[in-house]
Structure formats: C-alpha cells, structure tokens
Amino acid sequence: MQNQIADLIETLIQDDYSPDAVNKAMSALTPDDVALALESLPLAQRKQAWESIKYANRLDILVEMRGESRQLLLRELDDIEIETLFSDVDAEDLLEIADSLPNRLVDIALNQMDNKQREYYQQGIVYDDDIVGRWINHDLLIASQSIRASEALRLLKKKTPNYTDMVYLVNRTGRWVGCVRFEQLFKAQDHEPVSNLIDEDCSFILANTELTKASELLEHSGLTALPVVDENHVLLGRFHAGLAMETWRLANEAQQMSTAGLNEESDLFAPVKCSAANRGIWLGINLLTAFLASAFINLFEATLQQVVALAVLMPVVASMGGIAGSQTLTLIVRGLALGQITRSNLKSLLSKELKVGGLNGVLWAIIIGIITLWWFNNPMLGVVIALAIILNIVMAALFGVLIPVLLDKLRIDPALSGSVVLTTVTDIAGFVAFLGLGTILLL
Amino acid sequence: MQNQIADLIETLIQDDYSPDAVNKAMSALTPDDVALALESLPLAQRKQAWESIKYANRLDILVEMRGESRQLLLRELDDIEIETLFSDVDAEDLLEIADSLPNRLVDIALNQMDNKQREYYQQGIVYDDDIVGRWINHDLLIASQSIRASEALRLLKKKTPNYTDMVYLVNRTGRWVGCVRFEQLFKAQDHEPVSNLIDEDCSFILANTELTKASELLEHSGLTALPVVDENHVLLGRFHAGLAMETWRLANEAQQMSTAGLNEESDLFAPVKCSAANRGIWLGINLLTAFLASAFINLFEATLQQVVALAVLMPVVASMGGIAGSQTLTLIVRGLALGQITRSNLKSLLSKELKVGGLNGVLWAIIIGIITLWWFNNPMLGVVIALAIILNIVMAALFGVLIPVLLDKLRIDPALSGSVVLTTVTDIAGFVAFLGLGTILLL
Numbered sequence: 001m002q003n004q005i006a007d008l009i010e011t012l013i014q015d016d017y018s019p020d021a022v023n024k025a026m027s028a029l030t031p032d033d034v035a036l037a038l039e040s041l042p043l044a045q046r047k048q049a050w051e052s053i054k055y056a057n058r059l060d061i062l063v064e065m066r067g068e069s070r071q072l073l074l075r076e077l078d079d080i081e082i083e084t085l086f087s088d089v090d091a092e093d094l095l096e097i098a099d100s101l102p103n104r105l106v107d108i109a110l111n112q113m114d115n116k117q118r119e120y121y122q123q124g125i126v127y128d129d130d131i132v133g134r135w136i137n138h139d140l141l142i143a144s145q146s147i148r149a150s151e152a153l154r155l156l157k158k159k160t161p162n163y164t165d166m167v168y169l170v171n172r173t174g175r176w177v178g179c180v181r182f183e184q185l186f187k188a189q190d191h192e193p194v195s196n197l198i199d200e201d202c203s204f205i206l207a208n209t210e211l212t213k214a215s216e217l218l219e220h221s222g223l224t225a226l227p228v229v230d231e232n233h234v235l236l237g238r239f240h241a242g243l244a245m246e247t248w249r250l251a252n253e254a255q256q257m258s259t260a261g262l263n264e265e266s267d268l269f270a271p272v273k274c275s276a277a278n279r280g281i282w283l284g285i286n287l288l289t290a291f292l293a294s295a296f297i298n299l300f301e302a303t304l305q306q307v308v309a310l311a312v313l314m315p316v317v318a319s320m321g322g323i324a325g326s327q328t329l330t331l332i333v334r335g336l337a338l339g340q341i342t343r344s345n346l347k348s349l350l351s352k353e354l355k356v357g358g359l360n361g362v363l364w365a366i367i368i369g370i371i372t373l374w375w376f377n378n379p380m381l382g383v384v385i386a387l388a389i390i391l392n393i394v395m396a397a398l399f400g401v402l403i404p405v406l407l408d409k410l411r412i413d414p415a416l417s418g419s420v421v422l423t424t425v426t427d428i429a430g431f432v433a434f435l436g437l438g439t440i441l442l443l
Numbered sequence: 444m445q446n447q448i449a450d451l452i453e454t455l456i457q458d459d460y461s462p463d464a465v466n467k468a469m470s471a472l473t474p475d476d477v478a479l480a481l482e483s484l485p486l487a488q489r490k491q492a493w494e495s496i497k498y499a500n501r502l503d504i505l506v507e508m509r510g511e512s513r514q515l516l517l518r519e520l521d522d523i524e525i526e527t528l529f530s531d532v533d534a535e536d537l538l539e540i541a542d543s544l545p546n547r548l549v550d551i552a553l554n555q556m557d558n559k560q561r562e563y564y565q566q567g568i569v570y571d572d573d574i575v576g577r578w579i580n581h582d583l584l585i586a587s588q589s590i591r592a593s594e595a596l597r598l599l600k601k602k603t604p605n606y607t608d609m610v611y612l613v614n615r616t617g618r619w620v621g622c623v624r625f626e627q628l629f630k631a632q633d634h635e636p637v638s639n640l641i642d643e644d645c646s647f648i649l650a651n652t653e654l655t656k657a658s659e660l661l662e663h664s665g666l667t668a669l670p671v672v673d674e675n676h677v678l679l680g681r682f683h684a685g686l687a688m689e690t691w692r693l694a695n696e697a698q699q700m701s702t703a704g705l706n707e708e709s710d711l712f713a714p715v716k717c718s719a720a721n722r723g724i725w726l727g728i729n730l731l732t733a734f735l736a737s738a739f740i741n742l743f744e745a746t747l748q749q750v751v752a753l754a755v756l757m758p759v760v761a762s763m764g765g766i767a768g769s770q771t772l773t774l775i776v777r778g779l780a781l782g783q784i785t786r787s788n789l790k791s792l793l794s795k796e797l798k799v800g801g802l803n804g805v806l807w808a809i810i811i812g813i814i815t816l817w818w819f820n821n822p823m824l825g826v827v828i829a830l831a832i833i834l835n836i837v838m839a840a841l842f843g844v845l846i847p848v849l850l851d852k853l854r855i856d857p858a859l860s861g862s863v864v865l866t867t868v869t870d871i872a873g874f875v876a877f878l879g880l881g882t883i884l885l886l
Contacts, residue, residue, distance in 0.1 A: 005782055006782060006785050009783070009785050009788065010785055010786075010787050013785075013787045013788055013791075014787075030663065036782070036783060040778070040783035040784070040788055041788065042795070156625075156626075156629055157630060159626070160608070160624070160625060160626040160629070162608075162665050162666065162667075163608075163667055163684075164608065165603070165605075165606075165607065165608060165667070181603070182599075182625070183599075186599055186600040186603070187600060215688060215692070219685060219689060219692065220473060220475070222605050222606075222685060223605065224605075224606055224608070224667050224684060241606075241667060241684035241685075241688065242662060242665060242684075244684075244688050245658060245661065245662040245684065245688060245691065248688065248692055248694075248695060249658070249659070249662065249691055251691075251695055252691060252695050252698060253777065255698055255699060256698060256773065256776070256777060256858070257773055257774075259702055260766075260770045260772070260773035261766075262770060262773055262774065266774060268774065268783060268792065269791070272795060272798040275795075275799045276799050276803045276806070279767070279770050279799070279803060280803060280806070282766060282770065283763060283766055283767060283803065283807060286762055286766045287759070287763060287807065287810075287811065290759040290762045290763065291759060291814070293758050294755050294756055294758055294759055297754065297755045297758070298755045301751050301752075301755065304747075304751045305748065305751045308744050308747045308748045308754075309744075311740065311747050311751075311757070312737050312740045312741045312744065312747075313737055314754070314757070314758075315733050315736050315737055315740070315757075315758075316730070316733040316734060316737055318758070319729055319732075319733045320726060320729065320730060320733065323703075323704075323726055323729045324722070324726060326702070326703045327703045327704065327705060327725065330699065330700055330702065330703035330705055331700075331703075331705065331709060331711065334700065335483070335711055338479060339449060339479070340452075340479060340482060340483035340711060341483070342449050342453055342456075342483070343453070344452070344453050344456045344457075345452060345456055345484065345485065348456075348485040348712070349711065349712070352485070352712060352715065352718075355715040356715050356718045356719050356722070359715055359716070359719040360719045360722060360723060363719070363723070364723075364726060367730075368730070371734070427758065
C-alpha cells in the first residue's frame, strides 16, 4: 500500500501523465491514501493532480486532508466548484472541514443539507475539535426499553453499522437506560423483555468529554462502542473504536509535532511565508529565553575576560542541567497525565528525584572535573565545573518536579510549556553557578 | 474514576489503614486502576499495599503494571507466592510479563499451563513485543468454508467474544479464506453456503507486522478485528480494536518518554541507583556532544579573550539554530513516517525549507542584530551576530532535511537519534560561524 502511494506521488510529480492512468491508480487506493499523496506534492503539482481527480471522489479526499493542506487547496477553488462539492456533504464531513472554510461557504453547504444532518451539524459545532460531542457517530441501533428480544433481533437483521455489537435502549423521553449485547439477544427467549438483558459493563460517555479520555473509557470497557449522552442523559449517538483509534493516531502525530512547536495540521509544502510565520512564534519565545540567559552571563563579563576557559565550558554545564531536568520533567508530566501524582506522594517523589540528581550530579561532576583538569591543566577549574555540575543537576531535579506540578495547578498544560520554562531555569542556574563559582575561586 | 484512584493512593500512603477498607475500595476499580495506584506509591508502601490485596486479584494487577514496576515487585516476592500466582496464568498474561521474569520462573509457569496455552505462548514468544505475532488474540469465531449460514449462526449463539462482528472461514488445511459479517449471516437464507457471503473489505494481517502498522490497517478497514495469519496464510488468531487502542495509547506514552531518553516502562519510584543508571546513558551521550561543541569554541580562545561579548551572545546563536533545525527535522520525520517523502519530491522540499530558513534567518537576524547593537553599542558586533544567525538558520534547514533522510536510508530511526545529531551540528555550526566571523570582523 505504501508503495502504491509512493508510486502515485512519483507519477503526479511529473508534468506529463495521463489523467486516465492516474485515476486508475487512485481507484486502487482509499481517499485517505490519495489525500496523503496529494499532501506530498509541491503546490503547483498538487493543483494539477486535483484537477485530474474525478468529481465524485473529490469531497471524500478533501475531508481526509490535513487542515493546512485542505485550506491551501480550498483557496484555489472557485465558488462554483465548492458549491458542487458540497451538494451532498453530510454533518460529519462538514464538521471535519468547517474550520478550514469561510462562514459564507459553510452556509452554502448547510443550505443544501437535509434537516437531520443540519441538526447534527449544529449539535456538533458547539464543541471544540478535541471533544467527543463534535465527532458523535449517529449510525447506531436504538430501541425502546419496552420491546422484547425478538423485536430487537429484527432490528439487527435490517442493518448493522460497523463497530456494532450492542443495541442501546432508551426510555420515552429519549434518555439512555442501558445497552444489550447481541450475544444476550441471541441467547434470550423471544418474548424476554430487552430490559432484562441489560449489560452491566456498559456505561455512557458525556458529550463534553475529551477525545483521549473517551478513548481510554472505551478501551477500559472492552466494548466496541459506547453511547454518548448529554447532561440529562439523553442519547445523542455513540463513540466507537474507529474514532478511538483515529484519536490516538492523531494525538501521536500532534505530540510529535508539538515538541518543535509545530501544529499537526502543518503542510509539508506550505507557502514559504506561511511556514516562516508559523514557526516564527516558537523562535521568538526561544529568543527571549536565550537573551535572558545572555543577560545573566553578561553579569560575569570581567570574569570571562580573565578566564576564557569558562566561556569554552559554559555549554557543558548548561546542557547537562537541561538534559537531567527534562528527564525529571518528563517523568512527572506522565505521572500528572495518568493521575499518579497526589498531594501525599509528592514529597517522596521530590526526595527521590533529588537523590537521583545528587547521585548523577556527583558521578558526572567527577568525570567532567577530571576531563577539565586534563584538558586545561587547571585543578581549580576542574573543581569549579564539578561543583557547578552538581548544583545544576540538583536544581534541575528540583525544578523538574516543581515546574510541571505548579503549571498543572495553574491549569497550564505542562507537556507543552514545561520544557521551555525548565530549560530557561537550568540554563540560567547553570551559567550563574559556573561563572559565579569561577569568580569566587579562580580570580 | 480518576478521583477514586487518587483516594486509594492517599489511603495506601498512610501506614495505618485497614486491609478490609482497602480491599473494598479496590473492588470498585479495575486491575489496571489498582496497578496505577500501586505504581504511584513509594516502594515500602507499595509492598505493604500488595500484601493487603486478595490473592485472587494479584495476578491480574501484576499483569497490568508497567515493566519496571512489575520487576521491582517480583523481586520482593518469594518463590512460593510466585508459584501460586502463576498456577492459572494463561498464554497472553505470561507473554506480557515474561520479560520481567527470570527463565526459572517462566518454566514454573509453563509447567502448570495446559497444552493449548503453552502452544500459544511458544508461538508468541518468538516475536518482539512491538510485533503483532506476540499479542495475537485466540478468542475468535472460526468456521469451515464449507458450512451453511444456519450452522454459522448457531456458532454465534454459543458465544460471541468481545470485539467480534465476523466469522473467519478456513479451508481444510487451516488457511484463512475470508471473513463473513454477522450482518450477512442474519440476512442470508439458512441453506446459503457461507463461502458465498465473504466480505471483500476484510483482509489479513501477517504475524510479523509491527503493532502500529497493524493498528493502521485495522482502522483503515473499518472493521472491529482482522485475522492474523502466518506466511502460509494459516489462521493464527486475530488483532482486534482493543489491542489497537492499547497500541496507540502506549505508543503515545513511549514517544513522550523518549524525548528525554527515557523508557516508557520506567517506574516513578524506581530505586535511586536504577534511575540514576538508566538516565546516565542519555547524559553521557549529551556530554560527548557538549564537549565536542566546547572543543570548537576553544579554537577561538584568543578572540573570546578580546571580545567577551561574543561569549555572552553564544547561546543566542546556538539555540536559534537548534530550534529552527528541530522544526524542519520534525516535519521531515513525520513525512518519512507517513511515507510522504520520495526521491522526486525531496529536492522541492529541500528548496522550500531553505527558503523558509532564509526568510526566517534574515528576519531574526535583523531583530537580533538591532538588539545587539543597542545592548553592546557596537555596530560591527550586530553585523557579526546577524550574519551568524542567517548562516546557522539556513544550515539548520539544510541539515534538518538531510540528517533524517540519511538516517532513514541507513535504517536508523530518525525520530530517536535525529535530534541529537542535528543539535550537535547546529551548535557547532553556530559557534564556528559566530566566533569565526567575530575573528575576521572584530579583531
């Protein structure tokens, strides 16, 4: 499959291919494969490739594209094509692409939609795109709690949507009352009331739950899908394993991209100006912290002038602290995400991290001190760097615990901002310890 | 639920709780919740808590624990308890914990196992733990391809395992020949041969497929489970949505931990020596790259002595290059993982990244140049740092593309090693550019 996609990319990047051959290659692939291939093309070739796609397939492919890629493509299309594209869009697809569309185009799509779909859209759009409520699946088996097993079985025989192994029961006001497994229906007597067959393991998900949280609940339940309800327990739809798998796959991609301050919707071939602007924010934040560190180094200008070796070795002290701190930080951030860190174990945790920091600090201080002594032939410089390393690694452990816990208390995501704050602290602590000790002991 | 876990942790961390109250609190939670609570305790309290757990529940909890936590606990248990624990372990559980056990204990467990389970274990253990073959689920509906719909329906009525909406058909030699959806069985005439009802969308997964790849295939298929076969297409079992959700959840955790060079099996309260040793490797690698950078700075000792401001500003140049490079690197690593980068679009990609780097380089060079001029009141120093920033950001873009592509060609995972290699390059390039230009223009 991956080879077929690569072949398609190779073809589309040439200028002289026959649309027929391309369409044939595309028809062997799913819309998300084709979307991936389009995203791999420079913008000019992408537009050309788009035009060789059959009209009937275009909407599905557009829906599967990443946010920025979709926006770039939509910008190139005229209103007539967009109107045609959206002539039979459903709520789920429109919710997926709504953020890439100007309101005017959303209205065009809504006007062409049937009432049911429009209602689903309006229910979903009030939720952010990391919330279950936005992505509710409406293709499910619902039955009144007052029917009998034989009637429920008849329901199954009409149609069974993907990811379905249960029937959801509601009362007269539409509230969810329980789920019945297919297995129970198969085994039951025909006249058995379905309300006797309710599965105890099946619970509900509130519509305002986060997607990753909902995915954990679903995995926990061992079921293929769980009902989604509003705050009054009215059944809105369901959250199924396909959505959970997609949630995790995208969360994985988002996490990877966020380590470099990038958005997971970024396009590989976004126009130079857009890319430069998107990346600029992260560079700007970094510049502030770097200048802050420089300001602290500047305090020791006179010392540096007399002992240039200090300038040579500065990166060693700062980077060892940065690495040690990020190790502690990462462990704590995971602990916070898993709910493992409570008021009462925090003290033990801090004491353990300080001990690890102390041990590693002393160990690496000795190694670095000896290397420095040998390199610069200056025993006191070895002592200075060794002491600075111990101080900085212990400080890194301390702040590696405190910073994420504090950010979490302030309801700031420590996974995103923790490492910037921590590196600033360890850089400054490292430079001040090293140059300060140098000033005292070497001058 | 998260609150119940936190409450349990709070209780267990005290020294004076009644085992009965704890057991009651635990029985409201699933084994993985209890495992999480145990992992949140310092080691002494953890051992005590373990002893207050009912024997019948201990194995399930042990299986759910993270690798290092499990190993630490097992080390505390005597052989008699371990033998009792393993008296009815199944293949799946033993495969999960085998890596934390000495061979002697694995043999004890295997001796007590029934033949079928032992065979499953031996089939699974030959695969690494990121490969589908190790985690095959054996609880599935299999039928001969020669039966009729009514017979297949009878199979359903006996039992339907979780995550099941299909019956897998095999021929006489045990080879997989196709899948039939429940829906098709419901709709079919009683005497219809099942082989007429085979679903075209259902394909198979080879046992040696990577877990994340298999999870993608499953999500792609829209099905709840896919059959797993060996190289001769003999049906071994299946890979279901529960396994796929778990795969992604753990991959997410592993990715987060790996950014700090940590293993996802790490214990929050591992003994100080173990933690220090585990983290030491990453610190050691970092130390080598830091000393390498120092060696390059050392080339410009004379320059630094005369212009101390260069030492003060060094971190700014290095860190801007590091950030810009990691942005390019991250985009390319994602592209490689998705299969978006081919021979033919690499040139366009490189040219686009160089343009982005050029634009951001010039932009930030101007800003940093002006700040430097204002700070040190030295126009030529402003010019030196501006030129160094442009050079370093452009170099970062170049190597941000080339390093991951090269590592990928060498079959080294660029997600793990790319950023260490790149940061070393941008640090050195930054220092050499800045100090080199300083030597030429300022002395």
